Amino acid sequence: MRKDFGKKNVNNFFKVFISFFLLSFTVAATNITAWGAEEAAEGESPSAAGFTYSLEFPENQLNPNLGYYQLMMTPGQEQTLSVIFSNPGSEAITVNLALNGAKTNKTGVIEYANRDIENDASLAFAFEDLVTGPESVELAAGETKQVPLTVKMPETSFEGVIAGGLQMMKAGQTEDTDSNGGSKVINQYAYVVSILLQESDTELVPDLQFNRAYGGQLNYRNSVYINFSNVIAAYLNDLTVEAQVMKKDSNTVLYEAKKTSMRMAPNSFMEFPVSMNGERMEAGSYTTHVLATSGEQRWEWTEDFEITEDEAQKYNERDVGLTQETGINWQLIALIVGGFIAAVVVIFGLITLFRKKKQQNGKGAKGTQKKQPSKNSHTGTPKKKRR
Template identity: 40%
Template sequence: MKKMYLNCITIILYIVIALVITPASAFANEGDQKAEGSGFSYKVIYPENQHNKVGYFDLRMNPGQKQTAVIQLSNSSDKEVIIDIGLNSTKTNSNGVLENGPSSLEKDASLKYDFADIVKGKESVVVPPKQTIDYNIEITMPDSSFDGVISGGIYMIERNQESEKQDGMIKNKYAYLIGMLLTETDTEIKPDLTLNKVYADLKNYRNSIIIDFSNTKPAYLDDMTVDVQIMGEKSDEVLYDTKQTKMRMAPNSKIKFPVSMNGDKMEPGNYRAHILVTAKTGEKWEWEQKFTITNEEADKFNQEDVSLLQENRINWQLILMIIFIVLILIIIIYLIVRTLNKKKEKKRIKNKKKTNKIKKK
């Protein structure tokens, strides 16, 4: 009997283990992806005032100067190509990477001469089949002289490209980006950073503290390191910290540098941030900034934080699996008990018959 019970328990355990730990299989089609490129090509026509031999426009200008820069656009296909073109000032994203293409990044208040106001061109052009055309960029410099650099980019993308799946692979859209620097003098301008504010927000739908600071000078800041610690207002215990190296800042641009809360629930209260920014050339900026997270902010961001939502979300699949396993166990136990009771009853009846026979004798 004991052996039978052990065998039954072993069978039940095997069933439970098989149901709980067997993973769902996932399949994906993978293959080599060949970049076919865009339907057009370009060539930068360097003017006489090209300052340095580089792969982009680096133009030495004069106050009030007007000039036309040219990019040749070629279409080698049998169909006409429509090219959409954007002229954008250089900005700095939250990772410390320079953005010359289209973006929703804010302009900094220190930006006196915006590239997009100085450099103009058509928003789209048509290149006929098997032909090359000139795309003219009209530059009008401010009347006042300035030191430093005006920085931007020319973004070009073929219209009606489709990002679609082909044979299980994604066919990407392709674009070209050509930088443009405008200077008037060789006067060296050093970057200078100013802290704007520290506040709570979401970054990639996760609770974060944002360090908002600006480079207020018309000069690049290269090889920048940002080191931040977040503490309570009256405590030296570091709650959250982050350090990032090899960053850059564009001239007269701002950065919203995020400090992740590592999936923690945002708690309202008073805090302070210690911020250290250094550059390889020796520049150093250090700030201590108090900030407050309100009850409304904490509630709002906690409700939108995807990591918290995943933790709080009811896993109905797991619950159904557990219910299914429990039902199977109940059925198995019921069948075992029923079988044992039947055997007991048969044995009892058999023993009773034997007893009655003995009594008759």
Template identity: 35%
Template sequence: MVIPFIYADVVKASNEDLTYTISVKPVSNQIDKQATYYDLLVEPSQKETLTVIVSNTGKEEKTLRVTPTNAITNQNGVIDYSRQDKDYKYDSNLKIPFTSLVEKEKQVTVPAGKSEEVRFEMTVPKEPFKGMILGGFLVDVVESEQGTDNSASGGVKIVNKFQLVKAVMLRESEETVKPEVVLNEVKPDLVSYRTAVTANLQNTEPTMFGDMTVEAKVTEKGKKEILKSDTKKGLEMAPNSNFDYPIMWNNERLDPGEYTLSLLATSGTKKWQFTKDFTITKDESNKLNKEAVELEEPEKPYWLYILIIAIFILLSLILLVLVLRHRAKLKQQQKKAKRGSHATGHKTKGGHKGGSKKRSRKSDRKE
């Protein structure tokens, strides 16, 4: 198992746009004294004040928002401290999220060239916990809405042009907890509106790890030929988190059928091997292929069209020949029938003439 580096700052913009900085105020129970984030050894029911220092390096006054967040693993296989939507579902094994231990988000107005401290009260759970609780303090800018009636809406909006974060790691012991990875659902999906199959990988333990390599192969069920394969290195996972590992389908159609996924995940000396069957239904195939972008349509089998046309022409010719032969045969039969009727008529006429001659001769003799 490899422990990933805890990122002190996460920036979602170029440095040219960054006109504020953040730091944390050291506390006595910091484990790693050199770290620029919180790495704290805590005790059950302990109360502590965590302080985020925000500095405005710009030329104008700024209102900054400081939000406690929980660490997750995003679809890129990276530990992520971003703010999540309200309906976001955290991992089922995450029993103590960091956000449940501290106060809610706060806003502070900082004059140009000045710094302000933003304090959050934290209370450690009464019951002991193993491993770690991982979260962070995320900071972004709140700007006035131009052209908006301030009396109606407060004239405030959040501008997520860039964000900075400081991680917070809580432990009650420095004992190492080993991660455990399981494979959950495998399904057809769209990733950035492109066809893919995703495999949900879950770290069920309260520990983070990194330097993970994932190798995935998809075949038709019962066959050995590899349809699609994918390998990614340098992945990491937050404690008690999961993410959908994507096997991209190269903009090809997701055909209905039964498939098998073979997946190997490794981190240091730890290995997790999985084999799982899954099905792509006709309805799933039609829906996802319809919604996908840049989908490559299968090449049209022109040779098949040519073959069908050739067979149709051939059958038409054969039928025509048969019809013509049948008509010719009928004509021949009709001609024979006419000839036969003429011959019979001639014989009948000749017989009548002979009879009359004989009768006339007999009558002459009597006379």
């Protein structure tokens, strides 16, 4: 009986322990699943732009089959463009409008809706100064409305292309911008229509100019940036860039990068990143060698640059790939240790409870055995004592 009792309690103990473990795991899994579902519920389908648009092309539209404006203009000319908006929904909406010049981002992609990138120094006429329009348009349910954009060309003639775009986005959407790490996360649905202005059919040949090299970060990873500009009012296509970074007066390549099939907007600059591959940034003098090619065109630069102690310390503290003494997550460690201690306490309490029950039941078993007849006793009617 004692063996059976002990075995039964051991089984009960493990059942309790396993139930406790599974319960804890189930609660944790439920929390994770709920968090993921909540995040997913915040998104919208791509059809949720909430409106449609169409373009009315004027007579000076170079190609009416295009999905954007390409206009042949004259110096000082003023013109009105018409964009037609429709709201197919059952509720009134507001569409925000923004006019931005064409820029080139870090990945070699031309953007027509990024206000965070500055204009290049070679840009003679900013698109935002030439093309103006309302900041928003309100549409009632089922309403169609014509919205005017005004183009006012500079009095001075120019060669090449002035490029920009109209961004159209339903009001109420959110945008999260990370200026520190160099990345941009957008939770929104928008249309962008390019607007190209030119005064002649003359095709210009793009030309690149080196600006500078410097230490920085891309997505919170230490990097070196190579900044160069397309100083001509013409698009540069099929661009390949190879860049190497060495210590000054050394031929040993520390970091390198290569990217193909890039484009640059007219009169725009690019900040080409060279990753440090998760290494710490060190202060000192460096040299970069850059080779850029597009078709038969070729540009090559070898330039020196400096990384200061302050810059290196600042970026090393922000690099998420580096293990920092000051970056130890003590809160997470305390949470893990606390959870471990709590689990040990629970297990110890269960073991103690099991032992107490075992001792109590053991004592009860001994008392029962004393009352039982001995192995030598005989059953039957007891004999009478002699007097």
